[in-house]
Amino acid sequence: MAEDDNDVLRRRYASERAKRLRQDGNDQYGELKGTFARLLDDPYGERTDRAPKHDHVTVTFVGGGFAGLVTGARLKASGIDDVRIVEKGGGLGGTWYWNRYPGAQCDTASMIYLPLLEETGYMPSERYAHAPEILEHCNRIAARYGLHDGALFHTEVTDLVWDPRHSRWIVRTNRNDEFTSQFVGIGTGPLHVAKLPGIPGIGEFAGHSFHTSRWDYAYTGGDPAGAPLDRLGDKRVAIIGTGATAVQCVPHLARACGQLFVLQRTPSSVDVRAKQPIDSRWFAGVATPGWQDRWLENFVANMSAAGSPSEDLVDDGWTDLAKRIRGRLAAPRSDSAGFQDLLADFEAADFEKMSEIRARVDTVVKDRDTAAALKAWYRQLCKRPCFHDEYLDAFNLPSVRLVDTDGSGVEQITAAGVVVAGTQYQVDCIIYASGFEVGTAPTRRYGFDLTGRDGVRLSEFWSSGMRTLHGIHVRGFPNVFLVQLGHGGNFIANVPHNLTDAAKTIAAVVTHMQDKGYAQVDVTRQAEDAWTRQLAPNPVMTSFLTACTPGYYNNEGQGPSPHSLLVGYGGGAPAYFRYIDQWRSSGAFEGLKFSTTVP
Ligand code: NDP
Numbered sequence: 159m160a161e162d163d164n165d166v167l168r169r170r171y172a173s174e175r176a177k178r179l180r181q182d183g184n185d186q187y188g189e190l191k192g193t194f195a196r197l198l199d200d201p202y203g204e205r206t207d208r209a210p211k212h213d214h215v216t217v218t219f220v221g222g223g224f225a226g227l228v229t230g231a232r233l234k235a236s237g238i239d240d241v242r243i244v245e246k247g248g249g250l251g252g253t254w255y256w257n258r259y260p261g262a263q264c265d266t267a268s269m270i271y272l273p274l275l276e277e278t279g280y281m282p283s284e285r286y287a288h289a290p291e292i293l294e295h296c297n298r299i300a301a302r303y304g305l306h307d308g309a310l311f312h313t314e315v316t317d318l319v320w321d322p323r324h325s326r327w328i329v330r331t332n333r334n335d336e337f338t339s340q341f342v343g344i345g346t347g348p349l350h351v352a353k354l355p356g357i358p359g360i361g362e363f364a365g366h367s368f369h370t371s372r373w374d375y376a377y378t379g380g381d382p383a384g385a386p387l388d389r390l391g392d393k394r395v396a397i398i399g400t401g402a403t404a405v406q407c408v409p410h411l412a413r414a415c416g417q418l419f420v421l422q423r424t425p426s427s428v429d430v431r432a433k434q435p436i437d438s439r440w441f442a443g444v445a446t447p448g449w450q451d452r453w454l455e456n457f458v459a460n461m462s463a464a465g466s467p468s469e470d471l472v473d474d475g476w477t478d479l480a481k482r483i484r485g486r487l488a489a490p491r492s493d494s495a496g497f498q499d500l501l502a503d504f505e506a507a508d509f510e511k512m513s514e515i516r517a518r519v520d521t522v523v524k525d526r527d528t529a530a531a532l533k534a535w536y537r538q539l540c541k542r543p544c545f546h547d548e549y550l551d552a553f554n555l556p557s558v559r560l561v562d563t564d565g566s567g568v569e570q571i572t573a574a575g576v577v578v579a580g581t582q583y584q585v586d587c588i589i590y591a592s593g594f595e596v597g598t599a600p601t602r603r604y605g606f607d608l609t610g611r612d613g614v615r616l617s618e619f620w621s622s623g624m625r626t627l628h629g630i631h632v633r634g635f636p637n638v639f640l641v642q643l644g645h646g647g648n649f650i651a652n653v654p655h656n657l658t659d660a661a662k663t664i665a666a667v668v669t670h671m672q673d674k675g676y677a678q679v680d681v682t683r684q685a686e687d688a689w690t691r692q693l694a695p696n697p698v699m700t701s702f703l704t705a706c707t708p709g710y711y712n713n714e715g716q717g718p719s720p721h722s723l724l725v726g727y728g729g730g731a732p733a734y735f736r737y738i739d740q741w742r743s744s745g746a747f748e749g750l751k752f753s754t755t756v757p
Pocket of ligand 1: 178262264266355357399400401403404406568592593594708709710748
């Protein structure tokens with residue numbers, strides 16, 4: 159394959175994409191309902207009995223992950239004591255409560271990924287922290303700000319109804335709670351509704367099975383801290399999926415299983431990880447006042463294809479591609495160079511990067527057919543880029559077999575195992591590394607609807623797509639704050655940056671209201687319209703994603719989704735963070751309308 163011929167690469171990318179395009183898009187996946195609901199049971203915490211709540215709180219936050227923790231922390235630091243987190247898990251941590259699979263680790267540098275490091279005075283132990291340390295940090299934040307107090311665990315909100323007579327929300331849950339709250343924050347996370355691959359016969363399997371977000375250590379042995387999975391020595395295991403989760407847990411399974419089959423539909427791009435511990439002397443030099451904000455700003459600047467940041471503090475695989483694009487854009491060009499040349503530079507930088515990633519496969523994987531099948535033929539940001547130093551090497555073990563489905567997916571599941579191209583692979587256990595819902599409607603992923611002013615349901619208000627101000631406020635849903643990435647910075651390489659920034663905005667708005675004695679905050683129609691208009695998709699991203707292999711970044715290749723995670727501020731993430739900082743600190747809160755009395 160001629161890696162230096164761009165036309166050949168373009169044709170190969172297009173043919174690989176065509177193999178994977180399906181009419182059913184997001185509908186190809188199955189929900190964990192009915193007989194599969196048991197796969198969602200919490201293996202990590204016992205549900206304890208408690209009496210239903212019928213009281214009033216100032217703030218209710220739905221979701222105890224990073225969004226709830228950072229918002230709760232900022233509110234508490236602003237003097238709002240009365241914050242109640244409602245969480246479906248048995249503890250705080252969100253993603254990091256659920257994802258305890260072996261090898262789980264953050265792929266974004268700890269210095270910018272772990273929130274509130276400066277406020278908690280914590281030094282991460284590794285450049286890319288492992289899951290137990292991240293979960294511990296979640297609990298550190300909670301302890302520092304008193305967020306465990308009053309939190310309702312193993313509790314799911316079922317209904318939120320605005321009570322205009324008292325300017326408050328009525329919160330109902332699946333534990334028969336019915337309490338009121340002046341403000342409601344929603345931060346359920348972009349990836350929390352586990353999904354199953356829609357494989358015929360999936361209900362027939364007679365062996366053991368589980369989803370990676372509910373790792374069954376009772377079956378595998380071992381623990382999240384890295385103890386070997388010592389009950390798998392005599393087991394044949396199939397793992398379905400080769401996304402970021404599988405890339406991290408496959409090396410652990412490979413070492414432990416009698417036989418491991420890795421069922422692949424699309425290979426991930428797997429770049430170098432280069433793990434290293436954080437040196438306390440180095441950290442002491444870095445951790446001067448304001449350091450984490452400086453790092454966050456520096457990373458977002460380096461992830462942008464425009465501009466010319468003078469240094470790259472994180473300097474890893476994430477910033478590498480943007481750096482290459484900037485390098486090409488800075489090269490001398492003719493006066494007539496236009497938009498097409500910009501696209502060509504972007505593409506050339508990507509070809510170069512992906513060729514290196516494919517070449518790496520050949521240097522690690524010994525079997526030539528396996529190496530060929532592990533190469534990703536698409537542009538790096540079409541799918542979540544992965545980084546790992548042991549994943550590829552796992553395929554050199556005699557007990558590990560890559561079963562590549564050439565883009566078509568597993569053909570069938572039977573009582574005895576999995577079928578690909580007519581061959582049945584008998585297994586004792588199937589592990590679903592099949593990911594989470596992304597492109598579906600937000601209220602479906604929240605798991606509840608909101609009934610706002612005049613009885614309008616949020617699902618109806620957003621039936622043709624989200625409408626917000628700054629991705630935080632929604633007109634007609636007073637005193638509600640969304641904490642997520644869409645419509646704002648939309649900075650997917652470092653999701654926590656979006657969340658910590660939204661938390662600052664919310665704390666500023668709530669404090670302002672308390673200072674002035676306001677009871678309600680809503681959005682003006684004019685502000686909502688103006689914000690929604692400027693969210694017009696970036697033409698470079700649209701052209702790029704349209705040609706991408708299907709995945710959740712491009713709505714499974716179905717064209718733009720009204721619920722897309724990838725719609726953000728028209729000017730890009732660095733400009734959004736600058737804009738919102740000024741908006742917040744001006745104190746004018748333009749676009750919001752406050753009122754003291756019941757309308
Ligand atoms: P993904 O959605 O990325 O992966 C799901 C996998 O299942 C894909 O390989 C998909 O193939 C495969 N699949 C789906 N249907 C079938 C089928 N019928 N037959 C065979 N294979 C199938 O889920 P993950 O849990 O891996 O990751 C989700 C996200 O979570 C990541 O993108 C990342 O944002 C985040 N994450 C972050 C981590 C970190 O920071 N370290 C670690 C892990 C996850 P195909 O590609 O063809 O659709």
